[in-house]
Amino acid sequence: MRVLIAAGGTAGHINPALAIAGALKAADPAAEIHFAGRKEGMEYGLVTKAGYPFHHIEINGFQRKPTLKNVGRNVVALYHLALSGPRTAAILKEVRPDLVIGCGGYVSGPVVRAAAKKGIKTAIHEQNAFPGVTNKLLAKDVDVVFAASAAAVEKLGAPEKTLVVGNPVRPEILNRDRAAARASVHAGDRTVILSFGGSLGARRINEVVAELCAWEQANDLPVLHLHATGSRGVKLFEDLEAKNHFAPGANLVVKEYIDNMPDLLAAADLVISRSGALTLAELEAMGRASILIPSPNVAENHQYYNALELQNAGAAIVIEEKDLTGIKLIETVHALLAEPGKLTAMGTAAKTLGNPKSLELITAKLLELVNGK
Structure with a gap:
């Protein structure tokens, strides 16, 4: 053949x-x-x-x-x-x-x-x-x-x-062991938040995530936040760290690019990202709660329609970029963390949408x- x-x-x-x-x-x-x-x-x-x-x-x-x-x-x-x-x-x-x-x-x-x-x-x-x-x-x-x-x-x-x-998703996504993945990032009992905006990076996502990271550190939350800036966001995020008075450390890991996505998705409790079809398929396969920020710069606005399917199923919260602010993101994350079992329930809903x-x-x-x- x-x-x-x-x-x-x-x-x-x-x-x-x-x-x-x-x-x-x-x-x-x-x-x-x-x-x-x-x-x-x-x-x-x-x-x-x-x-x-x-x-x-x-x-x-x-x-x-x-x-x-x-x-x-x-x-x-x-x-x-x-x-x-x-x-x-x-x-x-x-x-x-x-x-x-x-x-x-x-x-x-x-x-x-x-x-x-x-x-x-x-x-x-x-x-x-x-x-x-x-x-x-x-x-x-x-x-x-x-x-x-x-x-x-x-x-x-x-x-x-x-x-x-x-x-279809990569077999390594389906086969990752959550306990081993969490141990590899030293998560302990902390809630793991994973955020990224693509390999190049998304400026607006970097800006609002910086405000979220500052809030997490100011309130000493039991959170491990893993963030990828993308190649165009490295200098920007460094400037935002200084502006918002926070820094990478025990509760925050900042990288340019995620080269071990299966491990980090397995470790995560909440994912903040764009809503490309590949990302959503992996969230569904893993069963992960998410806050989705559709890219406004794609043909037919398809990321928005992709994201709506997860929101309608109770698996995600969609924030369009035109409505996205640091305060809005902080309020959304705060509400999710404050409700016991909410992230687990959203992850379970996500898994019902995937097709293994x-x-x-x-x-x-x-x-x-x-x-x-």
Whole structure:
């Protein structure tokens, strides 16, 4: 079996794609799995690190806001779009796949569409409750549509061939031991709060978390707070420490980037983060309470709709960035800590939303598709 997976843009697209690749390889060790994506994108590093062959195709989205800079970007996007047809044809000719899977990002569009036109078996996976434009366009052409959320089925426009399977998460997320993880960060009996805004960092999250950390230290709370600033937030957070009169120490650990997320999620009682599909899938798999701050800078505002599903289930509290202040975050955390059993109940609710068999369901259907059963 030869498989080509197209995914790019964000970890929320790429990590589910890698999880699917790993599951297919486990089910069929002889399978040859290739990836297509942008060489300048996040996918190149993650895919090559995982050891899969990578095929470069350049494709960009069009910018809607009419600025001079965006005009230039759109000219480049048109150029790449014109080249995407021949490049896709060359990749398909080289790989000769039996199956092509699109896991999101602009790169999925030309690759999956060309494969479908050639009669190659095709599938897509939509990670969000509010589907992206690319997958909505592809849904009518592919053989199978996988949706993470039931809320996405009608929006994708192909309910007759759509399966609700959840978001696949890395096996190491599902297998982490909580007691061992808490011991590794010396949590003791303290409530562990984990906060982050992504690998680059989110300025507003850094600002309000700094106020929260200052409040925690001023009130000597029995809390261990673990915070990742992101690469763009390192200097900012150092300045905020001085401004708000707090400092890392026994109850506060500040890092640029979290490279052991499975361990920290296992140790955490409360997570403060954006609401990308990958993050939410991991919160659900782990069963963690959360305060979710959707990014306002994503297509179709999909992070907000993702977050609402957890809030409606009693698993999270959603604070939109336009309403986010340090005081608002402090009040929210204070209320959660003050109610015995509240974080545990929210975590239990989160776990009911996850699908631990997501990878099994996806893999079984893909093998069925390829084998024609």
